[in-house]
Amino acid sequence: xxxxxxxxxxxxxxxxxxxxxxxxxxxxxxxxxxxxxxxxxxxxxxxxxxxxxxxxxxxxxxxxxxxxxxxxxxxxxxxxxxxxxxxxxxxxxxxxxxxxxxxxxxxxxxxxxxxxxxxxxxxxxxxxxxxxxxxxxxxxxxxxxxxxxxxxxxxxxxxxxxxxxxxxxxxxxxx
Amino acid sequence: xxxxxxxxxxxxxxxxxxxxxxxxxxxxxxxxxxxxxxxxxxxxxxxxxxxxxxxxxxxxxxxxxxxxxxxxxxxxxxxxxxxxxxxxxxxxxxxxxxxxxxxxxxxxxxxxxxxxxxxxxxxxxxxxxxxxxxxxxxxxxxxxxxxxxxxxxxxxxxxxxxxxxxxxxxxxxxx
DNA sequence: ACAAAAGTGTCCATTTTTTTGACAGTTTTT
DNA sequence: AAAAACTGTCAAAAAAATGGACACTTTTGT
Numbered sequence: 001x002x003x004x005x006x007x008x009x010x011x012x013x014x015x016x017x018x019x020x021x022x023x024x025x026x027x028x029x030x031x032x033x034x035x036x037x038x039x040x041x042x043x044x045x046x047x048x049x050x051x052x053x054x055x056x057x058x059x060x061x062x063x064x065x066x067x068x069x070x071x072x073x074x075x076x077x078x079x080x081x082x083x084x085x086x087x088x089x090x091x092x093x094x095x096x097x098x099x100x101x102x103x104x105x106x107x108x109x110x111x112x113x114x115x116x117x118x119x120x121x122x123x124x125x126x127x128x129x130x131x132x133x134x135x136x137x138x139x140x141x142x143x144x145x146x147x148x149x150x151x152x153x154x155x156x157x158x159x160x161x162x163x164x165x166x167x168x169x170x171x172x173x174x175x
Numbered sequence: 176x177x178x179x180x181x182x183x184x185x186x187x188x189x190x191x192x193x194x195x196x197x198x199x200x201x202x203x204x205x206x207x208x209x210x211x212x213x214x215x216x217x218x219x220x221x222x223x224x225x226x227x228x229x230x231x232x233x234x235x236x237x238x239x240x241x242x243x244x245x246x247x248x249x250x251x252x253x254x255x256x257x258x259x260x261x262x263x264x265x266x267x268x269x270x271x272x273x274x275x276x277x278x279x280x281x282x283x284x285x286x287x288x289x290x291x292x293x294x295x296x297x298x299x300x301x302x303x304x305x306x307x308x309x310x311x312x313x314x315x316x317x318x319x320x321x322x323x324x325x326x327x328x329x330x331x332x333x334x335x336x337x338x339x340x341x342x343x344x345x346x347x348x349x350x
Numbered sequence: 351a352c353a354a355a356a357g358t359g360t361c362c363a364t365t366t367t368t369t370t371g372a373c374a375g376t377t378t379t380t
Numbered sequence: 381a382a383a384a385a386c387t388g389t390c391a392a393a394a395a396a397a398t399g400g401a402c403a404c405t406t407t408t409g410t
Contacts, residue, residue: 159306371391
């Protein structure tokens with residue numbers, strides 16, 4: 001199984017924090033928690049964190065998610081490489097949109113489905129590494145084709161939908 | 176006789192599911208069924224599936240196939256090697272086109288002809304040895320990149336190692 | 351709310367690739 | 381051994397990619 005490293009969960013509800021801790025323990029090597037975002041930036045300075053799960057409401061009686069957006073922004077500013085997944089009790093489309101536009105990687109509503117949550121977090125981390133270059137993908141596919149055609153250039157070219165000469169050239173070029 | 180392995184059928188209508196089960200039992204070693212796509216990805220994690228037959232409408236009263244497209248995309252994302260055949264009660268050309276462009280292997284309308292259905296499924300599996308065209312591979316990779324960059328052309332182009340204009344052109348060309 | 355920054359659609363001229371077609375020589379098939 | 385298929389290579393024509401540019405729109409930061 002793959003290793004998904006350290007996740008930092010920020011939520012002011014202890015019960016939810018406990019539930020999340022339980023749910024995430026199987027996937028992540030370490031699950032750090034904070035009941036208040038105040039120490040969030042400090043925490044990021046001293047611990048290596050691979051992904052953050054951030055609740056959006058911390059001010060009592062205020063549930064517009066403004067809080068979460070502010071903290072999201074702070075994280076993005078100081079640690080733009082750490083992906084942030086937002087979580088909120090209110091399935092507010094516009095809030096989700098704003099969160100994603102400010103760089104959140106995903107948006108989850110409570111009550112959440114454990115499997116789905118884990119899957120989404122994994123997705124975010126999987127997507128974190130960047131994609132291969134078009135040339136690389138092409139080169140690999142060409143190798144596959146040649147392999148399958150037992151080195152027969154003409155057939156491989158036809159299979160690939162390019163001319164024999166082009167394949168011939170690409171082979172030189174791409175080693 | 177050849178062995179066509181395991182097929183996973185997803186349709187919310189039990190009667191149809193039963194009928195399909197009977198129809199496919201002769202060809203496939205195992206016929207797995209799901210009445211809802213919710214557990215689809217989970218199922219794929221724990222069972223080896225060789226081909227998926229996916230209905231396109233699961234939301235009551237909504238028959239535009241959007242549901243199916245979303246699930247198709249999810250499957251393609253996590254298991255791009257498993258061929259998906261779409262099935263729907265509505266012979267909607269544009270839906271079929273969209274489905275195929277998103278990587279479905281075939282598109283079947285209800286009521287179906289048993290022999291034809293089986294033939295098409297076999298064809299898909301038989302054709303699985305043929306490699307994709309270079310253009311197809313390229314197109315799919317471009318879609319992935321755009322997805323990861325949330326549609327940001329500039330970033331996707333950089334990630335792919337091509338110029339923004341080229342990506343722009345390819346996008347028109349490859350739809 | 352506003353200015354700055356980033357991204358988009360589009361054009362152009364120049365450079366690179368791809369395609370077509372061809373041909374002599376080599377390998378494989380029958 | 382003859383036929384058929386494949387290879388390496390060349391040249392001219394067609395197509396695609398690149399870098400630069402510009403006005404315009406969207407997003408961001410404060």
